[in-house]
Amino acid sequence: MSAINCDLCVIGAGSGGLSVAAGAAQMGADTVLIERGAMGGDCLNSGCVPSKSLLAAAKAAESLRRAGRFGVNGHEPSIDFAQVHGHVRGVIDSIAPHDSQERFEGLGVRVIRAAARFTGPDAVEAGGITVRARRFVLATGSRPAVPPLPGLDALPFLTNETLFERTAAPEHLLVLGGGPIGVEMAQAHRRLGARVTMLVRSRLLPKDDPELVEVLRRRLSAEGVAILEGAAAAQAERAGNGVAVLLEDGRRIEGSDLLVATGRAPNLEDLGLDAAGIAVTKKGVKVDARLRTTNRHVFAVGDVTGGPAFTHVAGQHASVVIKNALFRLPAKVDYAALPWVTYAEPELAQVGLTEAAARERHGDGVRALTAPFAGNDRARTEAETEGLVKLVVTKRGRLLGAGIAGPHAGEQIALWCLAVAKRMGVGDVANLTLPYPTLAEAGKRAAGSFYTPTLFGPRTRGLVRFLGWFG
């Protein structure tokens, strides 16, 4: 068995591990990166990239269907699912070089393609090589959490790890779970010609603001996605060539295929965490705000920590770990201005606190300010007037959070990421001069509504009349 000594050893070459390894190597740290599967991890191979590529194809199909509202002949598109799959594959292939072993070796990283396992508090074994490092970073990600539903393990169900390999559309897709994977994949498959039924235990997108979710629920239903909320699955079984899910209320829902999208489980197994003295909780590796595990030589980043499971969170984690591990700065994670986007149409974007979370934390003084896209001229020109901007502010107008359901919400939220992160007030946005006509004006309108009662109230009218006497 050969041995390597290095400054930093990163386990897992997904969003988190790659960011740590690239940053550390470019800053001069002698870095080893260990990956047991495909370089790029979930986001590139079975997550963000394929899901957004599939959604883009689905959007193209839907815009043909809906073109009639512009007087442009809309028609039912003919969909070649194998070519759609080719598009998805092509996007992955076009991004893959950026995450590749070759690129990382070019940056000076030693890459080992094997499963890693701690053999002690300061040593890892992978592919017959013992790696000793001053610091380790655990970035092993997560996998689909499959619920213990009786009958499920005897069925050939789909997860995000298998869904994007399909070259034919399912005839009738049952989607178990109403989180972002469920919602995005339900709409994508419906638009690409499948029948889709969502089985949602509680409500759709439970982490999002219900008023904003309602916009998306209406659109999904209008497009023909059957959404069964409050539908707890009790059992799964075969039904001819397909599948059936029995609900607790006695209903039996049949489909050709079943997608399980019921959350994530951290990849902790076979890592020898006990040998390294690394404690875990039910959610993932136990870390403090500086992402230190219970072994002072080992940090953890990304999904394996059991925190918010997003690529941009893994990115923030990477930067916190680099500051701590390489520069000994006490940097901490900060989710106060954490954004997330569900990339269905209309998009749903949120940063900071939702109204419910803000009321829980700040009490009844919190105000919600809204502006619908129905009143926005750009939305009218685009014939995309569904949705709204919703700001959540303190009594004095400081922004606590912002949510958008509407066209390009994921792009529009960037302004609010800055405003919430910098603890700005509504006045900072209400006083901006924005280009006309833009969707962003809806946000400005929501911000401006904070002042409406005082600006157009009797006191202002009295003041204007009084000052008029001196003119």
Ligand SMILES: Cc1cc2nc3c(=O)[nH]c(=O)nc-3n(C[C@H](O)[C@H](O)[C@H](O)COP(=O)(O)OP(=O)(O)OC[C@H]3O[C@@H](n4cnc5c(N)ncnc54)[C@H](O)[C@@H]3O)c2cc1C
């Ligand atoms: C369908 C889907 C869509 C998503 N869409 C979005 C989105 O639009 N935006 C967004 O921000 N997030 C999205 N996410 C979430 C995002 O993909 C994850 O949060 C992100 O990939 C987490 O990065 P990570 O580095 O923690 O883990 P991963 O990317 O999963 O990487 C972990 C790596 O570690 C490797 N590994 C595991 N164990 C070992 C071991 N013992 N030895 C060596 N290597 C090991 C794995 O093979 C893997 O490559 C999506 C997820 C899914 C499933």
Ligand SMILES: NC(=O)c1ccc[n+]([C@@H]2O[C@H](COP(=O)([O-])OP(=O)(O)OC[C@H]3O[C@@H](n4cnc5c(N)ncnc54)[C@H](O)[C@@H]3O)[C@@H](O)[C@H]2O)c1
């Ligand atoms: N656009 C994005 O950024 C994006 C897209 C996809 C995934 N992701 C990330 O991946 C994570 C995983 O996504 P997800 O949609 O699988 O998970 P999720 O945890 O967000 O949602 C899971 C859903 O499944 C339901 N559920 C759980 N157990 C169930 C059971 N036994 N029966 C029926 N329903 C059950 C939950 O009530 C919930 O609605 C997300 O939380 C998110 O962090 C992000």
